[in-house]
Amino acid sequence: MPFCAAFGCASVHKKGCGVSFFSFPKDSARRKRWTIYCRRDKFAPENHSRLCSKHFSTDQLERDPNVLERLGYVNARIKLKGDAIPDVPLRVQAAPLVLPPKTRGAFAKRNKPYLLHEALQEVELRNGNDATPVTIHHDGEAPPNSEPKTAVEVPEPEDPPVSSSQTCTTLTKKCQASITVPQRTRRIQVSMTDKNCITVSKGVQCSSLFDGVSLREAAGLVPLAEPKQEANQFILDEDTQSDVEEDEDQADSDYDPFEEEDEESDEEDQVYENGIPLRTAVHPEEERQFLVAESCLAKLLEKCGICGSPCMSSLNFTRGTMVGTRSQCTCGHVCEWESQQCLNGMPWSNIFVAGAIVFSGSNAAKCLRLFQHLKLQMMSTSTFSRIQSAYVIPSCIFTWDYHLETLLQEYQGQRLTLGGDARCDSPGYSAKYGSYTLMDLETGKILDFQLVQSNEVKSSVHMELEGLKRGIQQxxxxxxxIDNIITDRHGMVRKFMRTEHPDKRHYFDVWHVAKGISKKLEAASKKRDCADIRPWIKSSVNHCYWVAASCGEDGYLKEQKWSSLTEHVTNKHEHCEHGVLEEDRLWIKEGSRAHKLFRDVVDSNYLMRDIPKLSPLHQTYGLEVYHSVVNSFAPKNTHFFYPAMMARLCVAALHFNENGSRHQAMTRAGAAKWQICYPKDKREYIDILRINLVERRRQFPSYQTAGQDADRLLGYQPPSLTSKWEPYNKDQLVATRRSRFARQ
Structure with missing residues (x-):
């Protein structure tokens, strides 16, 4: 009974199951791509291995089954194309992690040296009382007396991950295992966290996107096995954790041993007496990056790692952020060294730099110019564009889609109150893009956003309505x-909600209404003999908020309370609910020109029609905050193409959902904690994006295959605005060019 070989797929070949099974192709290139798609560690397909039809779209089939079924061919045989590859993304569900009981970190660290000491004593008793240092020599190793004073450690390459470390033609290897345990000063060995208080870590005061789940599972990928460490790395267990015992839910995963602590911190700086050992086997997305000066690199390579003789080192090649050197000593030993790991010829740092530019919302041109001024070896602009299109943008979209799928599962069965608002990429009526966002106003989470290009609708003013239609349908x-939806007073949105969704209650955001009233009163106060209106602008705005908050769902009462404002400003308070006014106010004279213009604004038919729909409880100020976040990732003064804009909106939504609902820190006494400097945000979503970026490079090793999958993942992409214009001929433009400074 054949089973599907794809990870997470439970398809089994049974009679009448409606799923077809295909054997792996014999062509090595296609067979490799099928194998990579399965996402199974060390998987080698055999003759009985199969993939089911769930992993192939209709583009990979010779005949569309739906079309055949409509023509009367029910249960027709499904046949793949000759070059078919599985193109339906695997959706790996993130299973909840079952963690073992947490041990006391401080006690375990204090006890570790004693455990190691007892283990070594036991070994010494077995081998004899006179314990001497043991040096293990491999075959072809130089004798101990020929070892140079300055030894260069050369890790052996591993696959995977692909290693690009030193490779010497006559290099010998020696295993020098160290049993010295790095000790740290321990000045605080007590718990400083009261578990009865709802506290948040000082450095990070926000919630995570995926609590209690590993980053690779949060990214929708299969967990990888940990890389094998070198012999001298066994002492690293829990060395980077804090000595201070913390609550599991409040652990600060962003702890950096080199970060300077604040003076008000409850913990002391952690000092490593023997330093932090460098890791030789680590996943690419977890590896730290360092800046190394050219002179220091030359000093590191000035002596041979085999015989210790002086070397002549030269720059062998550069590949973006990667450099390769070649050293040859007087004895003839040749050593080639590369600065970083590669995968199919592409340095990992090239991908990480391109990803970091997008993930941080930076401007690519400015960043590359910064590296140029720093004289830092860096890739070109064209290389950045290719990496961004093939790997970075699809990783952002995949991460957001997986996060959104997980988020929407949590809202199943709930009755939602949504807030919606649009954002254009530039002010005025010539915007190219319009993004419409729908937020759950109860939790402050972004549930959906839609990107609309101006040539998809009649004009740019129609982008807001189109975005709302797509968002609600999604x-x-x-x-x-959806029970309630709160928007601004957009006319087309008002009509759409009234005609297409009468079952949903549509409210207007008070801030947008009050903003419009304030602008109109400000314009009226600038007219002749109308300066008396200006002192009442702020009071009118406050009155608008009071009407919305005090009347609930009673629309008629909202109208009556709002219309009483025109009598109140003339010092008539027969229908007012406030007490006796003792302060001397600058009242507007009834019947004056100022009072007439004031009434024209307050009692206008257009405004009185919208007053009953003022939102009584929820407002959309959270969307305004989100729009400011989008401005930092996709500034309005910078143009982005459609895929890049989509990717930056995905990153902005991930950032807001992780940092938009932060709880205030509490003291041990249970009081709210305040400080002048606002806490930094948390960026675990960046780790998830980096993991998906690395996984995408592994899955699609060439630009061609990565670009094809990027087009599929992006889906529909509207044509560019210049596609309807006939392109100019460059030679004709050059021939017709005239300059006032040209010589006759």
Missing amino acids: LVDAGLQ
Whole structure:
């Protein structure tokens, strides 16, 4: 009975199951791509290995089964194309982690030297009382007396991950295992966290996107086995953890041993007496990067690692951020060294730099110019664009899609109150993009955003309505129940909600209404003999908020309370609910020109029609905060193409969902904790994006295959705005060019 070989797929070949099974192709290139798609560690397909039809889209089939079924061919045989590859992304569900009981970190660290000492004593008793240092020599190793004073450690390459360390033609290897335990000063060995208080780590005061789940599982990928460490790395267990015992839910995963602590910190700086050992086997996305000066690199390579003789080192090649050197000593030993690891010829740092630029919302041109001024070896702009299109953008979209799928599962069965608002990429009526965002106002989470290009609709003013239509349809298709929706006073949105969704209560955001009133009163106060209106602008805005908050769902009462404002400003308070006014106010004279213009604004038919729909409880100020976050990732003064804009919106939404609902820190006494400097945000979503970026490079080793999958993942992409214009001929433009400074 054949099973599907794809990870996480439970398809089994049974009669009438409706799923077809295909054997792995004999062509080595296609067979390799099928194998990579399965996402199974050390998987080698055999003759009985199969993939089911769930992993192939209709583009990979010779005949569309749906078309055949409509033509009357029911249960027709499905046949793949000759070059078919599985192109339906695997959706690996992140299983909840079952963690073992947490041990006391401080006690374990204090006890570790004694455990090691007892283990060594036991070994010494077995081998004899006179314990002497033991040096292990491999075959072809130089004798101990020929070892140079300055030894260069050369790790052996591993696959995977692919290593690009030193490779020497006559290099010998020696295993020098160290049993010295790095000791740290321990000035605080007590718990400083009261578990009865709802506290948040000082450095990080926000919630994570995926609590209690590993980063690779949060990224929708299969967990990888930990890389094998060298012999001198066995002493690293828990060395980077804090000595101070913390609550598991409040552990600060962003702890950096080199970060300077604040003076008000409850913990002391941790000092490593023997330093922090460098790791020789680590996943690419977890590896630290360092800046190394050219002179220091030359000094490191000035002596041979085999015989200790002086070397002549030269720069062998550069590949973006990667450099390769070649050293030859007087004895003829040749050593080639590369600065970083590669995968199929592409340095990992090239991908990480391109990803970091997008993940941080930076401007690519400015960043590359910064590296140029720093004289830092860096890739070109064209290389950045290719990496961004093939790897970075699809990683952002995949991460957001997986996060959104997980988030929407949590809202199943709930009745939602949504806030919606649009953002254009530039002010005025000539915007190219419009993004419409829908937020759950109860939790402050972004549930959906839609990117609309101006040539997809009649004009740029229609982008807001189109984005709202797509967003509501997306959430309805996901099975969510929308009760209330709060937007601004957009005319097309008002009509759409009234005609297409009468079952949903549509409210107007008070801030948008009050902002419009304030602008109109400000304009009226600048007219002749109308300066008396200006002192009442702020009071009118406050009155608008009071009407919305005090009337609940009663629209008629909202109208009556709002219309009483025109009598209040003339010192008539028959229908007012406030007490006796003791202060002397600058009242507007009834019947004056100022009072007439004030009434024209307050009692306008357009405004009185919208007052009953003021939102009584929820407002959309959270969306305004989100728009400021989007501005930092996709500034309005910078143009982005459609895929790049989509990717930056995905990163902005991930950032906001992780940092938008932070709890205030509490003291041990249970009081709210305040400080002048606002806490830094948390960026675990960056780790998830980096993991997906690395996984995408492994899955698609060439630009061609990565670009094809990027087009599929991005889906529909509207044509560019210049596609409807006939391109100019460059030679004709050059021939017709005239300059006022040209010589006759």
